[in-house]
Amino acid sequence: MKIAFIGGGNMAAALIAGLAGKVTPGAGIHVVDPSPAALEALHARHGVTTAASIDAAVTGAEVIVLAVKPQSMREAVAPLVPLLAGAAHAPLVLSIAAGIRSADLSRWLGGYGAIVRCMPNTPALIGMGISGLVASGGVTEAQRLAADQVLRAVGGTVWLDDEAKIDAVTGVSGSGPAYVFYFIEAMQQAAVELGLTAEQGIELARATFSGAAELAARSDEPVNVLRERVTSTGGTTYAALTSMEESGVKAAIVTAVKAAAARGRELGEQLGRDD
Numbered sequence: 227m228k229i230a231f232i233g234g235g236n237m238a239a240a241l242i243a244g245l246a247g248k249v250t251p252g253a254g255i256h257v258v259d260p261s262p263a264a265l266e267a268l269h270a271r272h273g274v275t276t277a278a279s280i281d282a283a284v285t286g287a288e289v290i291v292l293a294v295k296p297q298s299m300r301e302a303v304a305p306l307v308p309l310l311a312g313a314a315h316a317p318l319v320l321s322i323a324a325g326i327r328s329a330d331l332s333r334w335l336g337g338y339g340a341i342v343r344c345m346p347n348t349p350a351l352i353g354m355g356i357s358g359l360v361a362s363g364g365v366t367e368a369q370r371l372a373a374d375q376v377l378r379a380v381g382g383t384v385w386l387d388d389e390a391k392i393d394a395v396t397g398v399s400g401s402g403p404a405y406v407f408y409f410i411e412a413m414q415q416a417a418v419e420l421g422l423t424a425e426q427g428i429e430l431a432r433a434t435f436s437g438a439a440e441l442a443a444r445s446d447e448p449v450n451v452l453r454e455r456v457t458s459t460g461g462t463t464y465a466a467l468t469s470m471e472e473s474g475v476k477a478a479i480v481t482a483v484k485a486a487a488a489r490g491r492e493l494g495e496q497l498g499r500d501d
């Protein structure tokens with residue numbers, strides 16, 4: 227399978243790490259990026275083909291992954307219009323951009339219909355990503371399977387029946403790894419304030435997160451039951467969770483996730499508007 231990446235930044239690198247050598251050999255992944263440093267790093271690490279031109283990258287590609295910032299998307303896809311119009315076999319366009327709506331992308335691509343919009347996350351780098359996907363009307367079953375194969379190479383997939391829901395996925399899992407890192411940072415800070423070293427703090431916080439996440443993933447019990455098992459009435463965990471409830475931590479997390487989803491929606495509206 228030839229896969230073209232338009233944009234070779236952070237998220238592209240995470241996807242390529244899972245794809246290269248699994249779904250396709252590294253050389254079957256063609257990357258276009260104005261940054262020579264980004265291209266060199268991807269070539270050195272995964273043996274990708276650093277495309278001489280967008281034309282060379284997308285010609286014959288089965289999947290074209292759009293992995294530029296939402297604000298760069300319109301400009302980045304303009305050179306694709308004649309290439310898609312003249313393509314012998316219609317490739318799947320797989321956009322990972324937050325916010326950008328399929329209808330706007332289709333318009334910028336000259337009315338092209340074979341678009342899957344998806345929202346991955348950076349644990350893809352270690353094969354532990356999770357992606358939400360939604361197919362637009364012009365996507366064939368084979369293209370849908372190709373999108374699923376690409377994203378499954380780096381983790382799980384959740385297909386949506388309504389494109390509006392992808393902003394919710396962005397808020398929960400697309401941006402989600404950053405919330406977890408933030409929580410780990412806070413736990414490390416607390417460890418240091420309680421007299422542990424920074425190294426001890428990060429080791430304890432990281433292992434607690436990965437252990438608890440793995441337990442939640444493997445257990446048949448719902449997470450609230452797992453939480454209750456840690457929490458003896460009048461004990462230490464109870465003191466911490468009571469403090470969190472009093473500080474409104476859960477409500478703040480819900481509000482934060484909604485802010486990310488709203489920002490995704492807003493980006494789509496802003497960037498799709500100025501025709």
Ligand SMILES: NC(=O)C1=CN([C@@H]2O[C@H](COP(=O)(O)OP(=O)(O)OC[C@H]3O[C@@H](n4cnc5c(N)ncnc54)[C@H](O)[C@@H]3O)[C@@H](O)[C@H]2O)C=CC1
Pocket residue numbers: 232233234235236237238258259260261264293294295296298301302322323324345346347348400401
């Ligand atoms: N970083 C993350 O955790 C996630 C990012 N995304 C989405 O992935 C997309 C990329 O995000 P990042 O990788 O974080 O950004 P990034 O800034 O690391 O990468 C973007 C890359 O696009 C390149 N680029 C800019 N204009 C270009 C053009 N005209 N043609 C080809 N390449 C061009 C840049 O040089 C850069 O290397 C965004 O749309 C974002 O919403 C989605 C899920 C998670």
Ligand SMILES: O=C(O)[C@@H]1CCC=N1
Pocket residue numbers: 324396400401
């Ligand atoms: O922060 C962002 O806009 C991107 C989309 C999801 C994760 N990172």
